Amino acid sequence: MLLTSFLQDLLTTGSVTLVGRPSAFAPDDLLAATELLQAYYAADAREIPYSAPAFDAPAALWAAGLLYHTVQLTLVRELDEAVIAETLPDFAGLITPEVLYSADLLLRYLPDLLRLAKGLAPGDALVARLQALARQWPLSFGGPELPEPAAEARVLDHPALRQEYVDRLIRAQDRRRAGQPHLRALVQAALGAHAATLWPDFQAFTLVTTDGKHAD
Amino acid sequence: MTERVIVLASADRPVLGHVRTVPGLRAAEAAGQLWLRGLPATGELPVAVRALPAVATYAADAQERLFPAGHRTPTGRLPALVWQPIAEFVPLELPTAAVPARTVPSYRVRLLPSGRAQAGAALLTTLPQWLAYVETAPEIRLRGLRFAVSSDAEVLVLGTPLPPVAGQEYWLQHGLLLPAGFDLEAPLLAPLLARKLDPAADGVVLFRADGRWEQILATDVVPVTRGAVRLTAEGFAA
Numbered sequence: 001m002l003l004t005s006f007l008q009d010l011l012t013t014g015s016v017t018l019v020g021r022p023s024a025f026a027p028d029d030l031l032a033a034t035e036l037l038q039a040y041y042a043a044d045a046r047e048i049p050y051s052a053p054a055f056d057a058p059a060a061l062w063a064a065g066l067l068y069h070t071v072q073l074t075l076v077r078e079l080d081e082a083v084i085a086e087t088l089p090d091f092a093g094l095i096t097p098e099v100l101y102s103a104d105l106l107l108r109y110l111p112d113l114l115r116l117a118k119g120l121a122p123g124d125a126l127v128a129r130l131q132a133l134a135r136q137w138p139l140s141f142g143g144p145e146l147p148e149p150a151a152e153a154r155v156l157d158h159p160a161l162r163q164e165y166v167d168r169l170i171r172a173q174d175r176r177r178a179g180q181p182h183l184r185a186l187v188q189a190a191l192g193a194h195a196a197t198l199w200p201d202f203q204a205f206t207l208v209t210t211d212g213k214h215a216d
Numbered sequence: 217m218t219e220r221v222i223v224l225a226s227a228d229r230p231v232l233g234h235v236r237t238v239p240g241l242r243a244a245e246a247a248g249q250l251w252l253r254g255l256p257a258t259g260e261l262p263v264a265v266r267a268l269p270a271v272a273t274y275a276a277d278a279q280e281r282l283f284p285a286g287h288r289t290p291t292g293r294l295p296a297l298v299w300q301p302i303a304e305f306v307p308l309e310l311p312t313a314a315v316p317a318r319t320v321p322s323y324r325v326r327l328l329p330s331g332r333a334q335a336g337a338a339l340l341t342t343l344p345q346w347l348a349y350v351e352t353a354p355e356i357r358l359r360g361l362r363f364a365v366s367s368d369a370e371v372l373v374l375g376t377p378l379p380p381v382a383g384q385e386y387w388l389q390h391g392l393l394l395p396a397g398f399d400l401e402a403p404l405l406a407p408l409l410a411r412k413l414d415p416a417a418d419g420v421v422l423f424r425a426d427g428r429w430e431q432i433l434a435t436d437v438v439p440v441t442r443g444a445v446r447l448t449a450e451g452f453a454a
Binding site for chain 1: 353354357377380441442
């Protein structure tokens with residue numbers, strides 16, 4: 001029950017314990033982990049605007065395994081690129097809103113690990129792999145890695161994911177993304193007439209000068 | 217004979233108030249009887265003394281032997297008592313006020329249209345309207361808000377900025393929520409009124425436009441999250 005214990009600890013105490021070397025998860029472990037993830041989805045979906053996309057078990061399990069192995073690889077630094085590619089694969093299926101949201105349940109923990117890995121070794125293969133994931137899964141990764149346009153378009157196409165994405169930009173005060181024209185309008189709409197109090201410098205860094213360049 | 221002595225029943229103590237001012241009169245109490253001495257041996261006694269309900273009257277000689285009136289043979293001796301001047305024996309007591317108690321004047325709170333404007337601090341709306349807003353509102357617009365729901369599904373939302381939801385907006389004055397556009401008829405009474413209606417200062421007092429009011433305890437007001445509002449609505453639907 002490696003994965004199930006890991007998830008239980010992560011979602012209840014925030015403190016996790018795992019074994020030193022990557023290994024495959026047993027079928028009964030995956031089954032128990034799926035039930036746990038479904039319960040977590042039900043609680044989290046209450047906080048999502050509009051109607052949350054339905055639960056997609058393969059996506060949630062893929063993200064859980066990815067998170068588990070990323071924690072391992074962050075701690076065990078001597079593992080090579082081949083192990084990283086093998087244990088942190090891309091999602092195999094079609095990326096739908098259901099996949100985006102179900103995977104996000106655990107991918108949302110990865111930005112912290114990316115920052116930690118960067119601090120340990122900026123040029124590491126693990127860092128490069130996480131940065132690639134960040135570009136592919138923009139809902140889960142805020143921060144400096146700008147997303148692939150197609151990946152971001154998939155998020156913006158769904159009303160619940162779009163609103164959640166904008167909420168996260170505002171919560172993180174992500175100036176780089178919020179300053180982009182296609183997101184600036186969405187952030188402005190969310191702030192409404194209260195931008196000056198809700199995000200005091202929003203107008204300043206999104207001002208466009210007469211030659212079309214941003215004021216900053 | 218040197219003086220006259222009067223004996224009364226103890227129960228007649230209140231009548232001694234009439235002779236408090238008789239000079240030289242002293243009194244003592246023993247065995248259910250009141251003894252008075254110090255009256256002159258001869259001459260007419262003051263009217264107040266003569267009006268006392270005496271059970272016995274004596275003349276006493278220098279040896280304190282007691283002679284019943286008109287008798288030449290003593291029948292007893294003046295008992296050895298702690299004699300007090302009559303003014304000390306019957307002290308004055310302040311009378312209880314006989315005037316009727318004064319009732320506290322009541323004040324009927326009235327609201328009048330106000331001539332000034334101020335920012336809204338609360339919104340009273342319905343649960344369906346509130347839920348519809350929260351379902352799609354940006355999180356940043358919910359973060360500064362708190363809410364409470366009544367048993368008849370009325371929702372009071374507190375905080376800023378207030379949500380753009382149909383309902384009655386309220387101003388906050390000294391812990392009193394007044395309908396926007398209204399002031400107390402006597403605005404200076406607001407702090408006093410707040411202290412009277414919410415002495416523990418553990419909530420807000422909501423006034424309706426018709427003067428009715430209700431207290432909302434701070435413990436009944438919770439931070440706004442989509443989950444909290446959805447669960448509340450589900451509780452009403454069940």
